[in-house]
Amino acid sequence: MHTSLLIQVLQEPTIIKRFTAKDWNLLLRQASSAKMLARLAYSFKADNLTDFIPNKILNHVNAEQVKVAHLHTQVRQEVEALNQLFNKLAIKAIYLKGTAYLLANLPLAQGRFFSDIDILLNQDEIAKVEVALKCQGWKSQKTDDHDQAYYRNYMHEIPPMQHIMRGTVIDIHHNILPVCNDNTIDINLLTADALKLDDSSLQSTVLSPAAMFLHSAIHLFHEGELEQGLRGLSDLDILLGYFEESETNFSQQLIHLAEQINQQQSLFYAWRYLAKILNRKLSKTAQAFVDNYQEQTSNLATIDFIYTNLFTAHHSTTTSWRFTLAAQLAYWRGHLLRMPLRLLIPHLLKKSWLQLTELTKKEPITMNKVNALDPRFHQIDEEK
Amino acid sequence: MSTKTTLNSLNAYEISQQLRNDGLVVAVGPFVFCIKSSLASIANNVQRIYGDFQLLSHHDLIDFYVSIKKPKGLRRFIKPQINFYCDDYSPFLPLPASQAFPLLEWGMNWCIAQHAHHHLLLHSAVLEKNGKSVILPAQSGSGKSTLCALLALNGWRLLSDEMALIDLKSNQLHALARPISLKNESINIIQQQNCETIFGEIVDDTNKGTISHLKPSKVSVQQVENTVAPYAIVFPKYQAKQPIQVNATDKATAFMGVIENSFNYSILAEAGFKAVSQLIDSTQCHTLTYSSTEEVLAFFEELAH
Numbered sequence: 017m018h019t020s021l022l023i024q025v026l027q028e029p030t031i032i033k034r035f036t037a038k039d040w041n042l043l044l045r046q047a048s049s050a051k052m053l054a055r056l057a058y059s060f061k062a063d064n065l066t067d068f069i070p071n072k073i074l075n076h077v078n079a080e081q082v083k084v085a086h087l088h089t090q091v092r093q094e095v096e097a098l099n100q101l102f103n104k105l106a107i108k109a110i111y112l113k114g115t116a117y118l119l120a121n122l123p124l125a126q127g128r129f130f131s132d133i134d135i136l137l138n139q140d141e142i143a144k145v146e147v148a149l150k151c152q153g154w155k156s157q158k159t160d161d162h163d164q165a166y167y168r169n170y171m172h173e174i175p176p177m178q179h180i181m182r183g184t185v186i187d188i189h190h191n192i193l194p195v196c197n198d199n200t201i202d203i204n205l206l207t208a209d210a211l212k213l214d215d216s217s218l219q220s221t222v223l224s225p226a227a228m229f230l231h232s233a234i235h236l237f238h239e240g241e242l243e244q245g246l247r248g249l250s251d252l253d254i255l256l257g258y259f260e261e262s263e264t265n266f267s268q269q270l271i272h273l274a275e276q277i278n279q280q281q282s283l284f285y286a287w288r289y290l291a292k293i294l295n296r297k298l299s300k301t302a303q304a305f306v307d308n309y310q311e312q313t314s315n316l317a318t319i320d321f322i323y324t325n326l327f328t329a330h331h332s333t334t335t336s337w338r339f340t341l342a343a344q345l346a347y348w349r350g351h352l353l354r355m356p357l358r359l360l361i362p363h364l365l366k367k368s369w370l371q372l373t374e375l376t377k378k379e380p381i382t383m384n385k386v387n388a389l390d391p392r393f394h395q396i397d398e399e400k
Numbered sequence: 401m402s403t404k405t406t407l408n409s410l411n412a413y414e415i416s417q418q419l420r421n422d423g424l425v426v427a428v429g430p431f432v433f434c435i436k437s438s439l440a441s442i443a444n445n446v447q448r449i450y451g452d453f454q455l456l457s458h459h460d461l462i463d464f465y466v467s468i469k470k471p472k473g474l475r476r477f478i479k480p481q482i483n484f485y486c487d488d489y490s491p492f493l494p495l496p497a498s499q500a501f502p503l504l505e506w507g508m509n510w511c512i513a514q515h516a517h518h519h520l521l522l523h524s525a526v527l528e529k530n531g532k533s534v535i536l537p538a539q540s541g542s543g544k545s546t547l548c549a550l551l552a553l554n555g556w557r558l559l560s561d562e563m564a565l566i567d568l569k570s571n572q573l574h575a576l577a578r579p580i581s582l583k584n585e586s587i588n589i590i591q592q593q594n595c596e597t598i599f600g601e602i603v604d605d606t607n608k609g610t611i612s613h614l615k616p617s618k619v620s621v622q623q624v625e626n627t628v629a630p631y632a633i634v635f636p637k638y639q640a641k642q643p644i645q646v647n648a649t650d651k652a653t654a655f656m657g658v659i660e661n662s663f664n665y666s667i668l669a670e671a672g673f674k675a676v677s678q679l680i681d682s683t684q685c686h687t688l689t690y691s692s693t694e695e696v697l698a699f700f701e702e703l704a705h
Contacts, residue, residue, distance in 0.1 A: 037461045045465065045487055072432075072461040079517035086667045332488050 022046040022329045025056065026250065027295045029063050040073050046329035050246050054080035054127030084127055088118055094133055094184050095119065099219060101148055108221065109145075110136040110210050112189065112231065116222040119213055124254040132176060132185040136207065139190035142174060146188070153180050162366055170196035170355060170363075192231055193238060194354050201277045206231065225259045226269040233286035234279055240350015242326045242343070246293075249327050252286050253294050260299065267301035284309040285319070293327045322346050408451040416443035425462060427454040429576040429624050430565070431516070433508060434458070436467035437500070439482070445501040445600040449579045449613055452621040464511040468500050486511050499603055502611050505581060509562055512576075513663045519574065520566040520675040521663040526559035526573055527551050529704040532631040533573055535564050535683070537661035540608075543638030546586040547696065549614055553595045554697055556704075558620040559628070563663075568671055571678055572627035577620045579613035587612050632703055633658065633685045644695040647687050654685035 021042050024031060035043070047053040057077040060066050069077065095115065102109045111119055114130025137145060158164055158175035167175045172191035178184065191203050209224035223231060232255060236248040259266045274283040287306050290296040298306065310316065325342035328334050351360055407415065407426065418424040423436040424446065435446065456462075467485045471494060481494040484507035491510060495503050513521055524537040525548035538544040545561050552558040559575035566573055579600065582590060587610065590597060600613040635649065635657055649657070658676050659665045665672040690696040 037459055041458075041462045049488055070461055072463065075518045076463070076515060079515050082517040082667060082669075082671075086669060089669065 020046055020328045020331070020334045022050060022052065022246070023293065023327075026059075029059055029065055032060070032065060033068050035068075037070075040070060042333060044073055044076060046331050046333065048076070048080075049331040050329045051129050051244060052247050052250065053077055054084050054129070055247070055250065056127075057081060058123075058127045081127060084129060087129060088125070090182075090184065091115055091118060091133060094179075094182075094186075095220060097152075098133070098135070098186075101152065102145075103219075105141075105144060105148060107137065107141050107145060110207060110221045110223060112136055112192075112223065113235070116228065119215065119220045120211075120222050121215075122255070123258055124251055128251070132187045134187045134189065136189045136192070136203070142188060142190060146174065146177075149177055149186075154178065154186065155180050157185065160370070162370060166363060170194055170359060192234060196355055196359055197353070198356075199278065201234075201279065205273070205276045225263050225266065226273045229255050229259060229270060229286075230273055230277070230279060230283065234282040237282045237285045238350065238353045240347045240354070242346055243330045245323075246327050246329065249289060249293060253290055253296055256290065256296065265301075267299045267305070271301070271305055280305075280309060284313070285323070289323050289327060292324065318345065322349065404454045406452055407447070407455050409455065410447075412443065412447055415447050416440070419443050419446065422458060423465065423467070425456040425458060425460060426450060427456055427624075428508070428578060429560075430574050431463045431512060431576075432456055432460060433511075434462045434465045435504070436465070437469070437504070439468055439470075439497070439500050441498075441500045441601060442468055442504060445613070448598060449600050449615045452616075452618045463515070464508070466504065466507055466511060468504050468507075470497065484510075486514075496605075499606055499611075501600060501613070502581070502603055502606060505579065505613065508578070512563060512565075516565065517664055517667060518568055520564075520568060520665070520668065520672060520679070522564040522566070522658060523562065523661040523663065524564040525561045526564045526575070527556040528559060528573075528628050529556045529700075531628065532704045533559070533628045534700065534703065535573070535630060535633045536636050537564070537633065537658060538636055539661070542636060543586075544636060545580055545582055546589060546638070547636050549580045549582060549586070549590045550593070550693060550697065551700060552580065552614075552617060552620065553590070553593050553597065556700070557623060558616050566630065566675060566679060567627070568668070568675055570627070571629070571675070571682070573630055574627055575620070575624045577616045577624045579616055581611060581613055583611055584609040590614060630679055630683050633679075633683050634703075635685075635687045637687070637689045638691065639689045640691050642689055642691050644690040644692065644699060645688070646699060649685040649687050651680050651685070655680050657685075 021039065025043060032043075044053070047056050053076065057080070060069060095111070098109070112134035114125070114128060115133045117125040117128065154177040156164070156175050157178050158167065164175060167173065171194050173187055173189040176185050176187050191201060192206065193199065193201055206227045207223065209227065210221050211224055212219065212221050222228065229252065232248070232252055236245065236252065239245070239248070256266075263269060270283055274280045284306060287298055287302050288310075291298055291306075321338075322342045322345050325338045326346055328339075354360070355363065407424075410418070415424065419436060419442060420438045423434040425432060425434050435442075437443070465487045468482050469485060470480060470482055480497040482497045482500050482503060483490050483494045484492055484503050486507065492503070492507070522535065522537050523539070524535050525544050526533060526535050527548065528534075536544055536547065548558070548561040558577050558580070559573060560578060561580040562578070563576065564573060565576070587599070587602065591599070598615040600615070602610060602612045604610050633654060655676060658679065662672070662676070665676065668675065688696070688699070690699075
């Protein structure tokens with residue numbers, strides 16, 4: 017297995033004390049492509065290693081932190097406006113993922129980019145919210161009928177909505193996994209212990225610690241494209257470290273909730289790869305669960321192949337045939353987890369046909385679009 | 401005199417080999433670029449224009465890995481195109497292969513504008529004479545680059561024709577001394593000046609028209625590490641057949657003019673506001689309309705006295 021320098025640093029940050037310029041160059045490239053540069057900075061700071069970072073590298077790190085701070089300010093402003101709307105409609109909304117980590121002031125939020133504001137709503141209330149959002153300048157990003165139908169009939173979310181002036185994107189969910197599959201989650205079990213945060217002005221709701229961790233794990237281990245996979249695993253690492261301190265019996269809470277929503281597998285994978293890739297020490301309860309679950313698992317060799325190869329920096333310096341194969345396997349696994357074959361095949365055929373017909377309509381390239389010095393270019397477009 | 405190794409120490413073959421293989425590592429002001437490309441036009445232009453720049457190696461810290469590549473597949477034979485990459489990421493749509501060098505220049509600007517947030521970044525030309533610096537913020541089409549080239553050929557040290565870098569800690573201007581990008585009739589105007597000029601290849605039919613890059617003077621490149629305090633901000637506008645007109649700009653208007661031309665004012669948040677306030681407080685600000693070369697050079701000459 018090829019170990020990237022980024023992973024070595026995540027496992028043992030003190031190795032940077034012996035870094036040459038060449039090592040720093042490689043780490044900068046790998047960490048930037050994994051969107052983990054600002055995160056690394058926080059871990060260096062926590063380990064008192066900042067003095068070992070050369071100034072040139074530190075400039076890049078600081079630039080990332082400036083961008084993250086800017087993003088977080090924007091998100092807080094959007095959340096304030098959204099909460100006013102939800103209050104007016106008397107609707108309970110739960111913030112998920114990046115936005116939730118930020119609102120709950122978790123250490124995980126520091127140095128973490130995210131592209132959309134994710135919100136979980138009661139399915140019956142989505143239509144009402146959608147109309148209200150449209151009145152405030154939010155517009156559906158998907159305009160063609162096929163995409164609209166795909167989201168609304170089969171997925172766990174409606175098509176993303178983007179604000180016409182500010183460009184912010186919100187993702188409105190009514191579940192955390194596609195509803196066209198057999199393994200649908202009873203969302204009420206996941207949201208039962210949701211927490212109202214006491215941040216006086218915002219009054220936002222987020223998932224309970226166990227539900228937050230499990231959601232993050234379920235999301236990561238159902239994902240077919242893992243460009244940001246290592247970042248996702250590192251998210252779990254930081255969440256676990258934090259909640260093991262703040263919660264009593266966190267491992268037991270996780271096992272209990274995973275059993276309730278029938279997602280033991282995602283929890284198993286999370287613990288397994290946290291230990292395997294990031295050297296995290298598991299609690300006794302967690303280790304017992306992992307050992308026990310492993311015995312009942314049959315296709316673990318394939319899954320190991322996928323994740324040991326893909327939880328790395330996705331960068332030209334780390335590719336190999338194993339990586340390419342693992343990425344293909346993950347892609348198909350992700351699709352099959354999203355949709356049963358009877359729906360997936362017609363969907364992919366339709367998609368390819370639409371893409372082919374789009375090609376013939378493509379506009380000629382104009383130089384205006386590449387004017388790098390146009391200030392409009394200078395937006396945060398970190399996560400495509 | 402510094403004893404730094406420059407690209408002039410390499411011959412054309414060595415330059416093209418380095419560009420082809422691991423990449424040519426070159427210092428551009430405070431930044432270090434590793435440039436990779438197998439295209440002959442990139443090698444030619446780099447050799448012509450970047451000769452005085454400092455040559456570094458892969459054992460130095462590198463800020464940006466940039467490359468210009470042809471896309472794979474049959475497309476490379478019919479109407480060949482090229483892509484710019486900043487490491488593995490390609491931020492722009494492909495362009496016709498003839499525009500490789502302009503694309504590299506834009507791409508390098510993009511890298512700086514996206515990542516150098518330890519500076520306040522302005523879309524602006526910057527020059528210096530007698531220790532007095534002028535910042536010329538302007539949108540495309542205002543004649544900024546032509547004016548910049550005229551000044552650079554008349555005793556002013558070139559800091560940048562496209563971007564002002566103002567250090568957030570020291571408030572000093574950093575230089576890039578990159579080639580000056582000239583368009584259409586500006587190329588003729590500058591070629592007709594009574595001084596020695598070296599141009600890169602002339603590229604026709606870009607969406608901005610014809611483009612060519614003017615090699616920066618040796619002195620400007622050798623002094624690229626010298627920072628300078630901001631002295632004056634002049635908002636220039638070329639207006640055909642008009643006599644020169646200079647008006648003092650009030651601080652509030654100048655402030656707005658600066659942020660309109662900033663790449664990262666909003667991202668920098670409070671630090672951005674402080675940097676622009678400090679800049680405006682410490683400089684004299686003018687708007688300038690002109691058409692005559694003599695008149696405008698005389699104005700700047702007086703400013704530098």
